[in-house]
Amino acid sequence: MECLSADGLNAHDWDELENKYYRAMEKHKEAEVVLQNHTSELLEIFMVWSQTTIRRDETRALKRFKTQMQHVQHSEESLKNKKKHYIDVVRAFENALALLDDRV
Known part of the structure; x- marks a missing residue:
């Protein structure tokens, strides 16, 4: 771009620039x-x-819980x-002892 003077600025097409x-x-x-x-x-x-991951984690947690409950x-x-x-x-021992006591 060439160096513009004050007269050159006035002559510039400002509408085109806009x-x-x-x-x-x-x-x-x-x-x-x-x-x-x-x-x-x-x-x-x-x-x-994100929702898929949350659902998968919830499913895994439920399976772990069920396994723990079964255990x-x-x-x-x-x-x-x-x-x-x-x-x-x-x-059985008490009965055996009772039988032994009855014999003695």
Whole structure:
């Protein structure tokens, strides 16, 4: 661009400069809209991915909980059976001792 004097500035086509400015801004606006749309699409994909991950984690947590509950129930049942067995063994010994006492 050449060096302009005060007279050159007055003679400059300011309307053309303004039109160039508006055209350039319009191009930037269009590019911004494209970027906004692309960002929105990526955010939607991220949200779907995020929800999928949350659901998968919830499903896994539920399976872990069910497994833990089964383990606890099995342990309680096993303990109950052991207690019954020990009670039966003690009764058998008591009965055996009672029989021995009756013989003596």
